[in-house]
Amino acid sequence: MDGSSTGAMKDRGRIAAVLGPTNTGKTHYAIERMLAHRTGVIGLPLRLLAREVYDRIVALRGPSVVALITGEERIVPERTQYWVCTVEAMPVGIGADFLAVDEIQLCADPERGHVFTDRLLHARGLHETLFMGAGTMRGAIAALVPKAQFLSRERYSQLVYTGSKKISRMPPRSAIVGFSVENLYATAELLRRQKGGAAVVMGALSPRTRNAQVELYQNGDVDVLVATDAIGMGLNLDIRHVAFSGLRKFDGRRMRELWPNELAQIAGRAGRYTEDGTFGVTGEAPPLDDDLAQAIQDHRFAPVKKLQWRNSDLEFGSVARLVASLEEPVEDDWLTRAREADDLMALKAISERDDVKARLQSARDVRLLWDVCRIPDFRGISHQEHAELLGRIYDFLHDLGRVPDDWLARQVKRIDRTEGDIDTLSKRLAFIRTWTYVAQRDGWVDDVAHWRGATRAVEDRLSDALHGALTQRFVDRRTSVLLRRLKQKESLVADVNDKGEVTVEGEVLGRIEGFRFIQDKTASPDEAKTLRQAAMAALRPEFHLRADRFYNAPDTEFDLTEQGGLMWGDQALGKLVKGDDPMKPMAEAFVDDEAGPEVIQKVQRRLQHFIDRRIAAQFEPLLGLSRDEAVTGLARGVAFRLLESFGIVPRAEIADDIKALDQDARGMLRKHGVRFGQFTIFLPLLLKPAPTRLRLVLWGLWQGLDMFPESPPPGLVTIPHETDQPQGYYTMSGYRPAASRAIRIDMLERLADMLRGQNTRGGFEATADMLSITGLTLEQFADLMGGLGYRAERGERAKVKAVAPEPAATAAPETVDETVLAAAPPTGLEGADTPDPTPTELPVEQPGETPPAPPAETPADQPAETPAETPTEVPDSTPDETPPTESAAPEMEVFYTFVWAPPRRQGGGGGGKGPRRAEGGNKPRGQSSGKPGGGKPGGKPRGKGGKGGKPERDERPKTFSSRPEKKDRIDPDNPFAQALAGLKGKS
Numbered sequence: 001m002d003g004s005s006t007g008a009m010k011d012r013g014r015i016a017a018v019l020g021p022t023n024t025g026k027t028h029y030a031i032e033r034m035l036a037h038r039t040g041v042i043g044l045p046l047r048l049l050a051r052e053v054y055d056r057i058v059a060l061r062g063p064s065v066v067a068l069i070t071g072e073e074r075i076v077p078e079r080t081q082y083w084v085c086t087v088e089a090m091p092v093g094i095g096a097d098f099l100a101v102d103e104i105q106l107c108a109d110p111e112r113g114h115v116f117t118d119r120l121l122h123a124r125g126l127h128e129t130l131f132m133g134a135g136t137m138r139g140a141i142a143a144l145v146p147k148a149q150f151l152s153r154e155r156y157s158q159l160v161y162t163g164s165k166k167i168s169r170m171p172p173r174s175a176i177v178g179f180s181v182e183n184l185y186a187t188a189e190l191l192r193r194q195k196g197g198a199a200v201v202m203g204a205l206s207p208r209t210r211n212a213q214v215e216l217y218q219n220g221d222v223d224v225l226v227a228t229d230a231i232g233m234g235l236n237l238d239i240r241h242v243a244f245s246g247l248r249k250f251d252g253r254r255m256r257e258l259w260p261n262e263l264a265q266i267a268g269r270a271g272r273y274t275e276d277g278t279f280g281v282t283g284e285a286p287p288l289d290d291d292l293a294q295a296i297q298d299h300r301f302a303p304v305k306k307l308q309w310r311n312s313d314l315e316f317g318s319v320a321r322l323v324a325s326l327e328e329p330v331e332d333d334w335l336t337r338a339r340e341a342d343d344l345m346a347l348k349a350i351s352e353r354d355d356v357k358a359r360l361q362s363a364r365d366v367r368l369l370w371d372v373c374r375i376p377d378f379r380g381i382s383h384q385e386h387a388e389l390l391g392r393i394y395d396f397l398h399d400l401g402r403v404p405d406d407w408l409a410r411q412v413k414r415i416d417r418t419e420g421d422i423d424t425l426s427k428r429l430a431f432i433r434t435w436t437y438v439a440q441r442d443g444w445v446d447d448v449a450h451w452r453g454a455t456r457a458v459e460d461r462l463s464d465a466l467h468g469a470l471t472q473r474f475v476d477r478r479t480s481v482l483l484r485r486l487k488q489k490e491s492l493v494a495d496v497n498d499k500g501e502v503t504v505e506g507e508v509l510g511r512i513e514g515f516r517f518i519q520d521k522t523a524s525p526d527e528a529k530t531l532r533q534a535a536m537a538a539l540r541p542e543f544h545l546r547a548d549r550f551y552n553a554p555d556t557e558f559d560l561t562e563q564g565g566l567m568w569g570d571q572a573l574g575k576l577v578k579g580d581d582p583m584k585p586m587a588e589a590f591v592d593d594e595a596g597p598e599v600i601q602k603v604q605r606r607l608q609h610f611i612d613r614r615i616a617a618q619f620e621p622l623l624g625l626s627r628d629e630a631v632t633g634l635a636r637g638v639a640f641r642l643l644e645s646f647g648i649v650p651r652a653e654i655a656d657d658i659k660a661l662d663q664d665a666r667g668m669l670r671k672h673g674v675r676f677g678q679f680t681i682f683l684p685l686l687l688k689p690a691p692t693r694l695r696l697v698l699w700g701l702w703q704g705l706d707m708f709p710e711s712p713p714p715g716l717v718t719i720p721h722e723t724d725q726p727q728g729y730y731t732m733s734g735y736r737p738a739a740s741r742a743i744r745i746d747m748l749e750r751l752a753d754m755l756r757g758q759n760t761r762g763g764f765e766a767t768a769d770m771l772s773i774t775g776l777t778l779e780q781f782a783d784l785m786g787g788l789g790y791r792a793e794r795g796e797r798a799k800v801k802a803v804a805p806e807p808a809a810t811a812a813p814e815t816v817d818e819t820v821l822a823a824a825p826p827t828g829l830e831g832a833d834t835p836d837p838t839p840t841e842l843p844v845e846q847p848g849e850t851p852p853a854p855p856a857e858t859p860a861d862q863p864a865e866t867p868a869e870t871p872t873e874v875p876d877s878t879p880d881e882t883p884p885t886e887s888a889a890p891e892m893e894v895f896y897t898f899v900w901a902p903p904r905r906q907g908g909g910g911g912g913k914g915p916r917r918a919e920g921g922n923k924p925r926g927q928s929s930g931k932p933g934g935g936k937p938g939g940k941p942r943g944k945g946g947k948g949g950k951p952e953r954d955e956r957p958k959t960f961s962s963r964p965e966k967k968d969r970i971d972p973d974n975p976f977a978q979a980l981a982g983l984k985g986k987s
Helices: 003-007 026-035 047-061 102-110 111-121 137-145 183-196 208-220 260-267 291-300 319-326 342-351 353-361 361-371 383-400 407-414 422-440 448-474 477-487 525-551 597-616 620-627 633-646 652-662 663-671 689-704 729-734 745-756 766-774 778-787 805-818 826-835 975-987
Strands: 015-017 039-045 068-071 083-088 097-102 130-132 150-151 159-164 174-177 199-201 226-227 243-246 246-252 255-257 277-281 307-309 335-337 500-504 508-514 518-520 558-560 567-570 571-581 584-589 648-650 680-684 718-720 735-740 743-744 790-798 892-900
Touching: 015 026, 015 689, 026 039, 026 097, 026 130, 047 068, 083 567, 102 130, 102 137, 102 307, 102 319, 111 137, 111 150, 111 307, 130 689, 137 766, 159 291, 183 226, 183 766, 199 208, 199 448, 199 477, 208 226, 208 448, 208 633, 243 260, 246 558, 246 766, 255 975, 260 291, 307 778, 319 342, 319 361, 335 975, 342 353, 342 361, 353 383, 422 448, 422 729, 448 620, 500 633, 500 745, 525 597, 558 597, 558 689, 567 597, 571 597, 584 597, 584 735, 597 620, 597 652, 597 689, 620 633, 633 648, 648 729, 652 680, 689 729, 689 826, 729 735, 735 745, 735 778, 735 826, 743 778, 745 766, 766 778, 778 790, 805 975
Parallel strands: 015 130, 015 150, 039 083, 039 097, 068 083, 097 130, 159 277, 174 226, 174 243, 199 226, 243 277, 307 335
Antiparallel strands: 246 255, 500 508, 508 518, 558 567, 567 571, 571 584, 648 680, 718 743, 735 743, 790 892
């Protein structure tokens, strides 16, 4: 770019210098800033790095708007907006909105520094300019670009010096850096014998060869990378340790010691993002001085004092004037004239030839000669040989205006051979780069597209051949594959199929279940540990992807098993563990430690969110009651008991508190859905199958049970009473045991309502409604009543045909359906709160919510978990003794008469205080009523002691349990359940 064109832009737009050590995200920041503008140019120090950045931007914006320009490549779409280039190839005069130069500290490089200095002084974006590099450039930039703003960035991870290590003891994911081809080859040969091989990366490699070698390293075919200092220029590789095999390099003129900032630039490749890295020495390299090692760790280096400079305002009137302008001295304290570069040396050599002198007749001729002299010496041959080749090209361009196709074709054909060893292929690759450069220049060949494609194809073929030769020489395939299977830690090694099987090179290592790796048991004990390490390292990216999908999955994809397991589809991802509160269990995630703390925390957090929301949704009425600040005093105590009992409390356990509640407190609790039953205080909405299932899990967890009992099948009014269930199970299931069966607590309250109108002392028979709501046969109902404190007397009589048989026949199926399907149905539950008949009863000692039905004394002071023994008065009858409903007349029918006969209380009899009202007695009966049995309908029978006697309480132990929902489970003793199953099968 000439001075006039830059002068107009010199003071325009924002200029910033983003300075800091390696691994600070400077290049990433520059890419983000460039893409924020409409157009942009970014200059990078290496062709390899330019290609890497080009691929990143193409992935973001597409290939139609991104150009790549290096000495050997030129991809320029018609609608180009963003230019990715090497610094030498930057089109700085196009007026882009944004411009950036990476690794700006190369201004001090003796060989290429003058190009970077020129960009620092003259290259500008219309709206924004960024210079990225080391902090050592701050003083120089501040002096030479006064308007520059400075942004400092800290390294994401730390560097730690680990001293000297033998090559055989290199840790996994190491890079060994050397500064000569001979050193690199010797190191790679040693690694081949000891570790199965190494990948080789050199700056002279083509991008294709370099990428293929890096792929060997990245995908785990080899575990060590052997490289030159080319890896120090921003190439993103997964390196954890950098070891220097030498501390001296040839800089094009002489051998010299590496500068501290150069060592830091290379060592900084260790560690990626927030992962710390280490560096040290190996081979014949001496250990670093303590001060030098500490300076590298702390990123403290002497600031740059001099920048390499060469005049860019050139004169083309004659070769002498051009040379003079190139050798123009500089008087700025920050600048020093660069040493004679290859292009200037070539210019002087070619211009001395007589045939060339004759052609230099105008400024155009001189400019053309200078353009030819700027062809890099890719071949690395002598200056004289390079000058002869350039002179021949100049002759063609001057005399013919182009390089002849036939001559160029011969040069390319001579190179287009893929046989030979590494050195031969490397030389051919360097030679083709010269012709690739020539083909990229507009106007130098007749068919630009053809020769660009042809030279690129030859370069690709040679690159593949060189990669194959390097791999064949420095990688033992058999050894490297074995090591990869046993020691590889990269995600590209593993493949997880749709069955969850993890394979490496076709070998099955195990399977993945959720976030756990289940290792294949066929591995030998010696291989087991390293095999697991390899698989887990390979699966780490898969775990992160799964964690992201899992965290964003809806709650509908999750479930809670009846054993407290947390499921994602069919995969177990965790379990519940006991927390500090019964309603606040903790989620424990099933995640392998090797997946990393980030994955573990993400899975655990998502599981906790799921179970918290599940509890909040299923127990919303109960939680709302506990949070209501208007519920105070004794009512709050009752609410607390309900909360710690998951919404169901046997009335006997809090009888005194219920007695003491006034009507306002009752109303406040009832507003939250609390039902004051004769036997149980509960929230009817929590009797539904889902809350019941969750309640049993939370209860089992809080009780510390090893195995949680299953919840009862939904829709059953009664279930078998199994005495081996843990204590408290039936209450948590929403049932109350009675003899051989347990009855659902809301239906028990409805049964109690019906019993209030019966003559419980004189005896009564079961009505159709009683059998209907329980869903039992007469014999089963008799057994149930025995468990509730009644004596059942069996008898037979002639069956009297009903006057209206048809309605009676149709009523039974309707009742069956209603009963069996009444898994906490609204009608059944709402009607259960019918006690509380009249306001006049409210101020009495026991509120009217629990009318005095005879069974009230059974749960008095003992938990109702164990079934009451069936009274001896109940005959041992079997269902087949029941007369058939369709037998011919005269036919006999079995009937039962039920009489209230609870067990005696110790010391009971006369002199008591009257019926206990803890279970719902309204007022003493037997004095003011003329009805048989004494008391008004629904009154509570008394014991034999007369007026003040009490029935004895049921002192027998009780049990509670629950079972998980099973679709096909049918109670064999329940004909209504069987009928329902039959109806469902037909639907």
